[in-house]
Amino acid sequence: MGLAEIKARVVSEAERVGRAPESVTLIAVSKVQPNERVASVLEEGHRVFGENKVQEAAGKWPAFKEQYEGVELHLIGPLQTNKARQAMELFDVIHTVDRPKLAKTIARLAEELGQCPRLFIQVNTGEEPQKAGVLPADADAFIKECRDWGLVIEGLMCIPPAEEEPSLHFALLKKIAHRNGLEGLSMGMSGDFETAIAQGATHVRVGSAIFGERDYS
Numbered sequence: 001m002g003l004a005e006i007k008a009r010v011v012s013e014a015e016r017v018g019r020a021p022e023s024v025t026l027i028a029v030s031k032v033q034p035n036e037r038v039a040s041v042l043e044e045g046h047r048v049f050g051e052n053k054v055q056e057a058a059g060k061w062p063a064f065k066e067q068y069e070g071v072e073l074h075l076i077g078p079l080q081t082n083k084a085r086q087a088m089e090l091f092d093v094i095h096t097v098d099r100p101k102l103a104k105t106i107a108r109l110a111e112e113l114g115q116c117p118r119l120f121i122q123v124n125t126g127e128e129p130q131k132a133g134v135l136p137a138d139a140d141a142f143i144k145e146c147r148d149w150g151l152v153i154e155g156l157m158c159i160p161p162a163e164e165e166p167s168l169h170f171a172l173l174k175k176i177a178h179r180n181g182l183e184g185l186s187m188g189m190s191g192d193f194e195t196a197i198a199q200g201a202t203h204v205r206v207g208s209a210i211f212g213e214r215d216y217s
């Protein structure tokens, strides 16, 4: 696979379901990948990337951002409140707002910094105890709370349970988003991004299908 093929598949799936291809943003998830692979995707002209750890992103992206203009960086992993300031300075979009303490911290820092990344709320659609995200039953209230604190929420994000049919989770996420007036849907990874596009994803997060398998050794 690789960037060109995944971009082509995003476009053809969008067209197949009658959506404008530009309505789907492809986030190239570069976590754990060696810098040469990331550089080659940048050389191909791609500018939208995702990382799941603040520390790792802080180690590699400032240099890439100096070298390549127009990089847009998305945080797709859990965020600890004590790293919120660093995350807000480094990332353009945070997909993992998932609890009141974090939302309040972001709201306070946004005032202090005079800027705020675009924000998605993570919903734990599978209600998995080990997974981050607000429970579906609590989502409406949490979205309202975030808005009361002055945060502008762009959309919702989910990571379906590995063994389950993802489309049920994508449909649930979309339902919660729409009843709350939210347009953004961050859903779909290497194995299911086409399903997600068919269900309305505005942001797909694709790692291994673009870069190759991650080597954690």
Ligand SMILES: *Cc1c(COP(=O)(O)O)cnc(C)c1O
Pocket: 029, 031, 052, 076, 077, 159, 188, 189, 190, 191, 205, 206, 207, 208, 209
């Ligand atoms: C790693 C990761 C991805 C990308 O996973 P692939 O299966 O490699 O495409 C997408 N979303 C999140 C939240 C991730 O942590």
